Amino acid sequence: MLRTKVKASAINNLTDARYFAAFEVDWLGFQLHPGQEHYVPPQVVKAIREWVDGVKIVGEFELQTASEIQTAIDLLLLDAIQVGMLTDTETLIELQSQQPVIKEIVIEGHTSAPDLQDICDEFAPHCAFFLLNFEKNGITWEDLQDGLPSFNLRDLQSICAQYPVLLSMDLTPATMQAAMDNLTLAGFNFTGGEEEKVGYKSFDELDELLETLTIEE
Numbered sequence: 001m002l003r004t005k006v007k008a009s010a011i012n013n014l015t016d017a018r019y020f021a022a023f024e025v026d027w028l029g030f031q032l033h034p035g036q037e038h039y040v041p042p043q044v045v046k047a048i049r050e051w052v053d054g055v056k057i058v059g060e061f062e063l064q065t066a067s068e069i070q071t072a073i074d075l076l077l078l079d080a081i082q083v084g085m086l087t088d089t090e091t092l093i094e095l096q097s098q099q100p101v102i103k104e105i106v107i108e109g110h111t112s113a114p115d116l117q118d119i120c121d122e123f124a125p126h127c128a129f130f131l132l133n134f135e136k137n138g139i140t141w142e143d144l145q146d147g148l149p150s151f152n153l154r155d156l157q158s159i160c161a162q163y164p165v166l167l168s169m170d171l172t173p174a175t176m177q178a179a180m181d182n183l184t185l186a187g188f189n190f191t192g193g194e195e196e197k198v199g200y201k202s203f204d205e206l207d208e209l210l211e212t213l214t215i216e217e
Contacts, residue, residue: 005187100128
């Protein structure tokens with residue numbers, strides 16, 4: 001088992017789904033916004049779900065309305081939903097979902113600590129977790145230590161102390177351990193990818209990360 005929560009995002013093939021499920025991650029996330037990278041049609045999500053056990057299925061949404069999100073929840077029996085940067089509180093209030101909500105916040109090079117604090121304060125009553133995505137813009141652990149123009153490691157420590165945060169960042173085993181040592185994290189987010197050929201892909205880098213998180217029984 002893993003020592004912290006893990007969400008696998010952008011799953012679009014059975015190989016990834018079975019790999020992460022074997023490590024007993026908490027969530028498998030599927031992009032359900034047509035036109036987005038890694039989009040997975042509902043029928044494919046249904047088919048993959050039949051092959052994995054013991055893991056919660058998350059629908060990942062971007063600009064869909066509350067009605068569209070609710071339709072997907074009902075159709076796919078989603079265990080949780082993840083909403084994007086532009087999803088507002090009114091949509092979540094209208095949705096009134098009984099499933100846990102994960103709010104993704106993409107960190108930019110110009111993101112300021114007060115701006116991030118304001119977003120978290122606004123959405124906290126409606127969200128179970130915040131997924132802070134540093135990976136999308138290539139912001140590393142070393143960048144945080146050095147300090148961005150208006151955001152640094154101390155600011156992130158403050159946010160993590162106040163709210164349940166899933167960290168999405170390009171990590172090595174060493175920097176992941178540093179993150180666990182320096183932050184009060186709810187868990188990590190890892191991103192799936194394309195198969196090298198049907199039924200096969202290399203998981204060497206993920207193996208190292210997930211093995212670092214594995215508790216020996």
